[in-house]
Amino acid sequence: xxxxxNHEAAYRALRGLxxxxxxxLGGYPGADNPWLLKCQLCDWTGPRYWSHLRxxxxxxxxxxxxxxCTGRKAV
Numbered sequence: 001x002x003x004x005x006n007h008e009a010a011y012r013a014l015r016g017l018x019x020x021x022x023x024x025l026g027g028y029p030g031a032d033n034p035w036l037l038k039c040q041l042c043d044w045t046g047p048r049y050w051s052h053l054r055x056x057x058x059x060x061x062x063x064x065x066x067x068x069c070t071g072r073k074a075v
Contacts, residue, residue, distance in 0.1 A: 013050045020053060020061060041071050 010028035017024055021040040029035050031054075034047035044066055055061040 013054075016050070016054055022048070022053070039065055039069060041065065042069050044069060 023038040025036040031051040
């Protein structure tokens with residue numbers, strides 16, 4: 001549903017992805033839905049959930065990114 005709070009949530013999610021070095025490959029699906037993302041650290045592409053990436057209850061986001069992330073781009 002197109003509501004102002006949905007626009008705000010999408011904006012926060014996009015800013016968060018930028019800070020965490022993820023590239024969205026589609027529009028914001030909502031926090032608890034899979035979102036196709038590309039890792040800027042190693043070029044992995046796959047579904048992630050924003051609710052799992054953002055950190056919870058004041059805790060920072062987890063350093064775990066996805067299986068096999070090396071933290072560097074493949075050459």
